Amino acid sequence: MAPRSGAAAQPIRTAVTADDGVDFTIIELLYFAYRDFTSDPDQILSEYGFGRAHHRVLHFVNRMPGLTVAELLDVLKITKQSLARVLKQLIDAGYIIQVQGPRDRRQRELYPTAKGRTLTLELARPQSRRIHAALEGAGEAERASIERFLKAMVNPELRAQIDHLPGNKPGRDDGK
Amino acid sequence: MAPRSGAAAQPIRTAVTADDGVDFTIIELLYFAYRDFTSDPDQILSEYGFGRAHHRVLHFVNRMPGLTVAELLDVLKITKQSLARVLKQLIDAGYIIQVQGPRDRRQRELYPTAKGRTLTLELARPQSRRIHAALEGAGEAERASIERFLKAMVNPELRAQIDHLPGNKPGRDDGK
């Protein structure tokens, strides 16, 4: 029965578990893993006066040099106003430069500077080290399983984007 | 040579790749996978006027009923001021109730209400479905590899906490 308004609701003293048909283990592992995964660059970024948003912009500009503002928005799935704030700071501080689009002069192609490339690598290195350590003892098959799983966690419409990043095979992500 | 101040920095036109000794593939997969993984509950939460922080609190109260405020802070690694804001809202809205600690009456044990339990499951279900779909065709060994990897991504000091959650085996996470 529904508690009358005025009667105090009863505390439930038993934990939810996998019995409820839900995979809590992996839900929690993803939360903790991602939190710690991002903590490495966060610390470095704070020394530069940047935040996680700057990291993402810098990262994808380094991975896809020459991409336009619209393309970057499409990768990050944020609004142009959100992007403008951090992008301007990265440009002013000399980590990224804009080049007028050669075909379409309205477009702004985004490129990292040497300084931007250096910072990108500095931020990526501890993350890569953490991944490498977590894969210690894992074979190629295991690594492939992990990559397949993570990719399958991404919304299907966006998997194509991942394939277009340098070094990624145009993977089989859908049996149909 | 360092660019003179006044000379425009040159754009770097080549992409960073795994050649730079960094595992960009998994770095990016983690970013995209986590983003989409959280998008399911985020949408539901907005209908309730809650955010991701509420989700985390509600989740762990449901997974560890009766935990104290201090214990919750230790799991979430946030400040009590950050917690207070969202916890108060969850209590006022009847998703969580506080019970005075039996041994130490300063403590507040946190329990979900029936309403809180229901919402927790509603939020966890789409995440679990996504995980299940991503594991389609994967065997037990593959699943174990993925869990081992994710756990190894977590800072070592915190792995013990994960083992204490219901349904998690006190796993071997460190050979030493």
Place this chain on the structure above:
DNA sequence: AATTTATGTCAACAGTGCTGACATAAATTG
């Protein structure tokens, strides 16, 4: 010439972290 597109910018607001300061009640200690 009119419209659409790519980008930039201003303003306001929401959510969720943070620090610092102070208050209260209960437990612990000397």
Place this chain on the structure above:
DNA sequence: CAATTTATGTCAGCACTGTTGACATAAATT
């Protein structure tokens, strides 16, 4: 018992990063 420490709560302010809405400009397209 008195003093101190601990668990929790609360107020105020700030930072970062996301949002919406509105408007401006230049270049491309129709």
